[in-house]
Amino acid sequence: MASYRFFEEYDQPVTDKLKQDFSNILTGVGEDITREGIVKTPERAAKAIQFLTSGHCQDPEEILRSAMFEEGYNDMVIIKDIELYSLCEHHMLPFFGKAHIAYIPDGRIVGLSKIPRVVDVFARRLQVQERLTHDILECINNTLKPKGVAVVIEASHMCMMMRGVQKQNSVTTTSGFRGQFEKIETRNEFLKLISSDLA
Incomplete structure (x- = not known):
């Protein structure tokens, strides 16, 4: 059994x-x-x-609060290439891609699996990519209260690929930054790290 x-x-x-x-x-x-x-x-x-659309019934802040730990680590934490699948609220067609998320702790860290779960909660709602980016950013910023948060999402939209303009290779990128990531040098470090393959 x-x-x-x-x-x-x-x-x-x-x-x-x-x-x-x-x-x-x-x-x-x-x-x-x-x-x-x-x-x-x-x-x-x-x-x-x-x-x-099950994300409407879930509390992403509670997911983060369930695995927050006191820790003195205060450098950048990055979780990149988080797969996401959502439904565009305009046509209810899928959009899909990857999220790259970073935060700089301020005395507390969160279990690494909780960040992708937060992405899933917000993605499993009728969405637009701009709001999805903002929702993830503000959830992490308000709940974990880090020194900074960064979110970048790259996605392809079936409403552009299957109907409408029917452009097959376009990718939409959205981003949001809070705290220390509003400083250009910190932001550039994050962008460099998510675009590189570390061996």
């Missing part, structure tokens, strides 16, 4: 309502919802959209 099991739990009334909504959408675009490949799609889509 396996010693570990992962399962997802869904609110059944919400799932049933969304399932009907997705059935109506599929019918509206001309699909046969009794077709073998489609018959379970409304339920799968209902569960998928709940998962992809």
